[in-house]
Amino acid sequence: MNTLEHDDYLAMRAGATVLEADSFGEKVLLLTDGTVLKLFRRKRLFSSAAWYPYAQRFADNAAALDRLGIPVPQIIVVVRIPSLARDAVHYHPLVGRTLREICREGIEKDQERELRTAFTRFVIHLHDCGVYFRSLHLGNVVYMPDQQLGLIDIADVRIRASGLSKRQRARNLRRLLGIVGECDWVEVSAIVDGKDDSPIG
Known part of the structure; x- marks a missing residue:
């Protein structure tokens, strides 16, 4: 250093x-x-x-x-x-806006639905990669111009050698589930099971 x-x-x-x-x-x-x-x-x-x-x-x-x-x-x-x-x-920094900023600025229902689906898939991908992120919330996820999602404020990330267990996936959602206005972005069963059955597109 x-x-x-x-x-x-x-x-x-x-x-x-x-x-x-x-x-x-x-x-x-x-x-x-x-x-x-x-x-x-x-x-x-x-x-x-x-x-x-x-x-x-x-x-x-x-x-x-x-x-x-x-x-x-x-x-x-x-x-x-x-x-x-x-x-x-x-x-x-990552180029783009956090999902929290996008929500506060106001978005149409179709775009919100697409972002929620993208967020669910992103979190499942993080968990599959072994990423345990206690500070996971919409203010720490950036939506970029290329339509990818990225992470910021990552000091407390922990990366396991393999994908997270169902228990770890559930624990990783606790903070987000406690945030009014953001908890409804979480498809809990899909994320905990690691399966997203929403249609593509």
Whole structure:
């Protein structure tokens, strides 16, 4: 992991748009060149993040998912910023909009039906590939111009050696099922069984 000195960070950050922040500070920055800097803080003094930082997990997961053919952000570099007590991952974002953004902007029923079918197939494919993603929700799935779906915010992805069991598939849906307005996107039986019987097209 490279070290990014404070002056270099300030130069990188100049003119950036804050995409996400919380009470602890900035979390995601859109830089002027169109790339993204995602910052991570260590939440506890003693945690696995001490020896395996979340920024590095994000980058490693991106590489692993890319090998599986799943669209993800393209990593540029992982850095440590001592002056901020943060680690960060610098990457090229996926081009497109999240399913959550599309829903909030409003879509016609036919398009929504098509996207729901595509989402169901995408999740089944993830599970078949052994991808366990506790943060699976519409805000972390991007619909791209080529009509593919991709994943973002992937630091907590776990990839098993084989496809997920029915129990793991069901557990992987828990967060999404608890989100009002998004839980009805989930074809639970189809995803848990790993079979989508909806018509093609």
